[in-house]
Amino acid sequence: MTDMNPSKDTLKEYDLRHTGCRADILQSFQNNNHALSHGDLEALFGQRFDRVTIYRTLKTFVEKGIVHKVLDDEGGTKYALCRVSECSHENHHHDHVHFKCLVCGNTTCIESVHIPTINLPEGYKRTEVNMLVQGTCPACV
Ligand SMILES: [Zn+2]
Ligand SMILES: [Zn+2]
Protein backbone atom coordinates (compact mmCIF):
# COMPACT_ATOMS: atom_id res chain seq x y z
CA MET A 1 0.00 0.00 0.00
CA THR A 2 1.36 3.38 -0.96
CA ASP A 3 -1.08 5.45 1.03
CA MET A 4 0.61 6.14 4.35
CA ASN A 5 -2.45 7.44 6.11
CA PRO A 6 -5.55 5.65 4.90
CA SER A 7 -7.64 6.56 7.93
CA LYS A 8 -7.28 10.27 7.29
CA ASP A 9 -8.61 9.88 3.76
CA THR A 10 -11.49 7.74 4.90
CA LEU A 11 -12.56 10.32 7.47
CA LYS A 12 -12.47 13.01 4.83
CA GLU A 13 -14.46 10.81 2.47
CA TYR A 14 -17.18 10.43 5.07
CA ASP A 15 -17.18 14.12 5.83
CA LEU A 16 -15.88 13.63 9.36
CA ARG A 17 -13.59 16.03 11.12
CA HIS A 18 -10.25 14.45 11.77
CA THR A 19 -9.64 13.77 15.46
CA GLY A 20 -6.97 11.65 17.08
CA CYS A 21 -9.54 9.28 18.48
CA ARG A 22 -11.36 8.80 15.18
CA ALA A 23 -8.14 8.27 13.27
CA ASP A 24 -6.74 5.77 15.78
CA ILE A 25 -9.94 3.76 16.09
CA LEU A 26 -10.43 3.64 12.34
CA GLN A 27 -6.85 2.55 11.89
CA SER A 28 -7.27 -0.34 14.30
CA PHE A 29 -10.34 -1.51 12.39
CA GLN A 30 -8.35 -1.33 9.17
CA ASN A 31 -5.42 -3.21 10.68
CA ASN A 32 -7.53 -6.04 12.09
CA ASN A 33 -9.58 -8.30 9.90
CA HIS A 34 -11.86 -9.24 12.76
CA ALA A 35 -14.49 -7.34 14.70
CA LEU A 36 -13.59 -5.25 17.75
CA SER A 37 -15.67 -4.59 20.86
CA HIS A 38 -15.85 -1.41 22.86
CA GLY A 39 -13.78 -3.22 25.48
CA ASP A 40 -11.11 -4.11 22.91
CA LEU A 41 -10.83 -0.46 21.91
CA GLU A 42 -10.76 0.63 25.51
CA ALA A 43 -7.91 -1.78 26.16
CA LEU A 44 -6.05 -0.31 23.18
CA PHE A 45 -6.77 3.37 23.70
CA GLY A 46 -8.09 3.70 27.26
CA GLN A 47 -4.94 5.52 28.28
CA ARG A 48 -5.43 8.23 25.70
CA PHE A 49 -9.17 8.62 25.24
CA ASP A 50 -11.92 8.26 27.80
CA ARG A 51 -14.62 5.66 27.32
CA VAL A 52 -17.29 8.20 26.40
CA THR A 53 -15.16 9.51 23.55
CA ILE A 54 -14.59 5.95 22.32
CA TYR A 55 -18.31 5.23 22.62
CA ARG A 56 -19.25 8.37 20.67
CA THR A 57 -16.71 7.61 17.99
CA LEU A 58 -18.19 4.14 17.49
CA LYS A 59 -21.68 5.60 17.35
CA THR A 60 -20.61 8.13 14.72
CA PHE A 61 -18.91 5.41 12.68
CA VAL A 62 -22.06 3.27 12.76
CA GLU A 63 -24.24 6.22 11.69
CA LYS A 64 -21.88 7.11 8.86
CA GLY A 65 -21.70 3.58 7.51
CA ILE A 66 -18.03 3.06 8.33
CA VAL A 67 -18.56 0.18 10.74
CA HIS A 68 -21.52 -2.07 11.50
CA LYS A 69 -22.64 -3.84 14.62
CA VAL A 70 -21.89 -7.51 15.01
CA LEU A 71 -23.93 -9.27 17.65
CA ASP A 72 -21.63 -11.56 19.52
CA ASP A 73 -22.51 -14.39 21.87
CA GLU A 74 -23.17 -13.59 25.53
CA GLY A 75 -24.99 -10.44 24.51
CA GLY A 76 -21.84 -8.61 23.59
CA THR A 77 -21.64 -6.24 20.66
CA LYS A 78 -18.67 -5.96 18.39
CA TYR A 79 -18.07 -3.71 15.42
CA ALA A 80 -16.61 -4.51 12.04
CA LEU A 81 -15.54 -2.37 9.13
CA CYS A 82 -18.11 -1.93 6.36
CA ARG A 83 -17.01 -2.74 2.83
CA VAL A 84 -17.27 0.18 0.45
CA SER A 85 -18.89 -2.21 -2.01
CA GLU A 86 -21.65 -2.98 0.50
CA CYS A 87 -22.32 0.21 2.43
CA SER A 88 -22.69 3.91 2.12
CA HIS A 89 -24.13 6.53 4.41
CA GLU A 90 -27.56 6.16 2.79
CA ASN A 91 -27.50 2.45 2.28
CA HIS A 92 -26.11 0.81 5.38
CA HIS A 93 -27.24 -2.75 5.81
CA HIS A 94 -25.59 -6.11 5.95
CA ASP A 95 -26.91 -9.47 5.00
CA HIS A 96 -23.75 -11.46 5.49
CA VAL A 97 -22.98 -14.06 8.10
CA HIS A 98 -20.59 -13.48 11.00
CA PHE A 99 -18.31 -16.21 12.23
CA LYS A 100 -17.04 -16.48 15.77
CA CYS A 101 -14.06 -18.70 16.46
CA LEU A 102 -14.37 -20.42 19.79
CA VAL A 103 -10.60 -20.92 20.02
CA CYS A 104 -9.19 -17.42 19.40
CA GLY A 105 -12.43 -15.57 20.11
CA ASN A 106 -12.24 -13.51 16.91
CA THR A 107 -15.44 -12.65 15.07
CA THR A 108 -15.14 -12.09 11.33
CA CYS A 109 -17.44 -10.92 8.54
CA ILE A 110 -18.06 -13.59 5.92
CA GLU A 111 -19.21 -11.32 3.11
CA SER A 112 -19.47 -14.14 0.61
CA VAL A 113 -22.13 -15.93 2.66
CA HIS A 114 -25.51 -14.22 2.74
CA ILE A 115 -28.18 -14.70 5.35
CA PRO A 116 -31.11 -16.46 3.68
CA THR A 117 -34.37 -14.56 3.39
CA ILE A 118 -36.44 -14.99 6.51
CA ASN A 119 -40.22 -14.80 6.28
CA LEU A 120 -41.81 -13.59 9.47
CA PRO A 121 -45.42 -14.16 10.53
CA GLU A 122 -47.82 -11.32 9.96
CA GLY A 123 -47.47 -8.36 12.29
CA TYR A 124 -43.73 -8.76 12.75
CA LYS A 125 -41.58 -6.12 11.15
CA ARG A 126 -37.90 -6.75 10.78
CA THR A 127 -35.38 -3.96 11.24
CA GLU A 128 -32.24 -6.02 11.46
CA VAL A 129 -31.12 -9.60 11.00
CA ASN A 130 -28.01 -11.09 12.50
CA MET A 131 -26.54 -14.50 12.03
CA LEU A 132 -23.61 -15.71 14.08
CA VAL A 133 -21.98 -18.99 13.18
CA GLN A 134 -19.61 -20.40 15.78
CA GLY A 135 -16.81 -22.85 15.32
CA THR A 136 -13.12 -22.91 14.48
CA CYS A 137 -11.50 -20.39 12.13
CA PRO A 138 -8.83 -21.33 9.52
CA ALA A 139 -6.06 -19.97 11.77
CA CYS A 140 -7.06 -22.26 14.62
CA VAL A 141 -7.90 -25.51 12.83
ZN1 LIG B 1 -22.48 -0.81 6.89
ZN1 LIG C 1 -9.55 -18.77 15.57
Ligand SMILES: [Zn+2]
Ligand atom coordinates in the same frame (compact mmCIF):
# COMPACT_ATOMS: atom_id res chain seq x y z
ZN1 LIG D 1 -20.05 -7.93 9.04
